[in-house]
Amino acid sequence: MTGDERREQILQTAVDLFSRKGFKGTTTKEIAAAAGVSEAMVFRHFATKDDLYAAILDAKACIDGTHMFPWEGNDLLLKAVAEKDDFGVFYNIALAAMNKHHEDVPFMRLLFYSALEEHELAERFFQEFISQVYKFIGGYIAERQKDGAIRELDPRIAVRSFVGMMIHHSLNNILWDKKRVILDMTNEEAAANFARILLNGIRSQDVNN
Amino acid sequence: MTGDERREQILQTAVDLFSRKGFKGTTTKEIAAAAGVSEAMVFRHFATKDDLYAAILDAKACIDGTHMFPWEGNDLLLKAVAEKDDFGVFYNIALAAMNKHHEDVPFMRLLFYSALEEHELAERFFQEFISQVYKFIGGYIAERQKDGAIRELDPRIAVRSFVGMMIHHSLNNILWDKKRVILDMTNEEAAANFARILLNGIRSQDVNN
DNA sequence: GTCTATATGACGATAGAC
DNA sequence: GTCTATCGTCATATAGAC
Numbered sequence: 001m002t003g004d005e006r007r008e009q010i011l012q013t014a015v016d017l018f019s020r021k022g023f024k025g026t027t028t029k030e031i032a033a034a035a036g037v038s039e040a041m042v043f044r045h046f047a048t049k050d051d052l053y054a055a056i057l058d059a060k061a062c063i064d065g066t067h068m069f070p071w072e073g074n075d076l077l078l079k080a081v082a083e084k085d086d087f088g089v090f091y092n093i094a095l096a097a098m099n100k101h102h103e104d105v106p107f108m109r110l111l112f113y114s115a116l117e118e119h120e121l122a123e124r125f126f127q128e129f130i131s132q133v134y135k136f137i138g139g140y141i142a143e144r145q146k147d148g149a150i151r152e153l154d155p156r157i158a159v160r161s162f163v164g165m166m167i168h169h170s171l172n173n174i175l176w177d178k179k180r181v182i183l184d185m186t187n188e189e190a191a192a193n194f195a196r197i198l199l200n201g202i203r204s205q206d207v208n209n
Numbered sequence: 210m211t212g213d214e215r216r217e218q219i220l221q222t223a224v225d226l227f228s229r230k231g232f233k234g235t236t237t238k239e240i241a242a243a244a245g246v247s248e249a250m251v252f253r254h255f256a257t258k259d260d261l262y263a264a265i266l267d268a269k270a271c272i273d274g275t276h277m278f279p280w281e282g283n284d285l286l287l288k289a290v291a292e293k294d295d296f297g298v299f300y301n302i303a304l305a306a307m308n309k310h311h312e313d314v315p316f317m318r319l320l321f322y323s324a325l326e327e328h329e330l331a332e333r334f335f336q337e338f339i340s341q342v343y344k345f346i347g348g349y350i351a352e353r354q355k356d357g358a359i360r361e362l363d364p365r366i367a368v369r370s371f372v373g374m375m376i377h378h379s380l381n382n383i384l385w386d387k388k389r390v391i392l393d394m395t396n397e398e399a400a401a402n403f404a405r406i407l408l409n410g411i412r413s414q415d416v417n418n
Numbered sequence: 419g420t421c422t423a424t425a426t427g428a429c430g431a432t433a434g435a436c
Numbered sequence: 437g438t439c440t441a442t443c444g445t446c447a448t449a450t451a452g453a454c
């Protein structure tokens with residue numbers, strides 16, 4: 001195996017273990033064993049355990065960065081935005097986001113560990129990612145407010161409500177209710193429900209207006 | 210200091226440190242130093258580090274258990290339920306929950322660490338707590354559906370949406386946006402917004418019906 | 419009830435042979 | 437590029453004096 005291949009293999013193994021047991025909870029010995037090499041090999045490719053962790057976040061943020069946001073390469077969503085199809089917009093955002101969470105559970109777990117452990121790189125990741133999400137969804141809401149389709153409210157609280165539904169649903173499936181005992185529902189069903197609840201919740205024809 | 214007092218003090222110190230740095234990330238030496246005693250004292254009161262962790266979860270689940278749920282001792286909420294004041298119900302649930310999160314940030318962090326680390330006791334805590342919440346809020350929604358005030362939908366997805374808003378908001382303030390750069394809002398404002406969005410989102414007069 | 423001192427093992431990291 | 441062997445450190449946990 002070449003150096004780059006081995007490096008990538010160790011990195012993937014580390015992602016898996018860190019995501020399951022946390023940074024402190026994973027030993028370099030375990031990583032080496034799981035990757036089928038000696039511990040010395042791990043330190044040949046990554047000078048310290050911290051370097052290994054940093055390399056993981058960098059790889060995820062940069063390499064996977066091409067599809068980091070739910071709207072990137074999502075034609076259905078972009079079409080819905082262009083056509084001002086409100087349901088289509090929120091449905092496709094939610095579906096793309098939750099599918100992504102489901103596909104990359106290890107990375108989601110890693111991010112939560114990072115958030116709790118307050119790693120620098122993780123903090124930067126969140127700040128950038130979240131503010132982009134608020135800009136995209138909040139921008140769309142603001143536009144639809146100008147059109148008179150959505151009632152007056154701080155777009156950010158609408159975004160927070162909607163993001164909360166998606167994240168919490170994914171979090172439930174990843175962390176607390178993996179067997180989906182409390183609520184078993186496809187991502188499509190959930191996305192449709194979330195989109196409808198949010199849209200009716202913030203549309204102009206508000207009985208309290 | 211008596212044995213029980215000392216035990217309680219060590220326990221509180223451990224809660225603080227575990228919540229900030231995780232179980233594996235905290236050493237017994239640190240706990241001892243922070244409590245102002247020798248390491249031997251920690252092991253006098255708790256045979257192992259794991260025992261200390263278990264004692265924390267037990268104490269939280271049992272002692273604080275009297276006010277574990279947002280509706281316990283919440284007269285405003287119970288009155289709103291009795292009067293079928295929908296806004297009052299959801300507003301007071303959200304406000305009580307988010308205030309509780311805000312008051313006990315260490316415990317919230319501890320719970321997240323536990324969820325990630327998949328400790329047995331934490332798993333039980335979540336299962337019991339979450340199912341009670343779904344029973345309470347979901348039960349109210351089902352009742353209001355019979356009254357014709359809320360449209361047909363699985364009450365559980367409505368609960369998930371609403372709980373998602375609250376939890377995600379608290380999570381933001383605790384983990385990612387502590388300085389509240391992205392969205393600075395009092396719990397009262399947030400609760401009012403969440404309640405209104407959910408209620409309009411699930412009420413009978415649905416434009417899509 | 420509290421301490422100092424220490425046993426025992428695991429951890430991250432390195433040296434040097436092949 | 438990969439290994440075995442090992443170093444120094446720090447972790448949990450214990451023994452025994454006061």
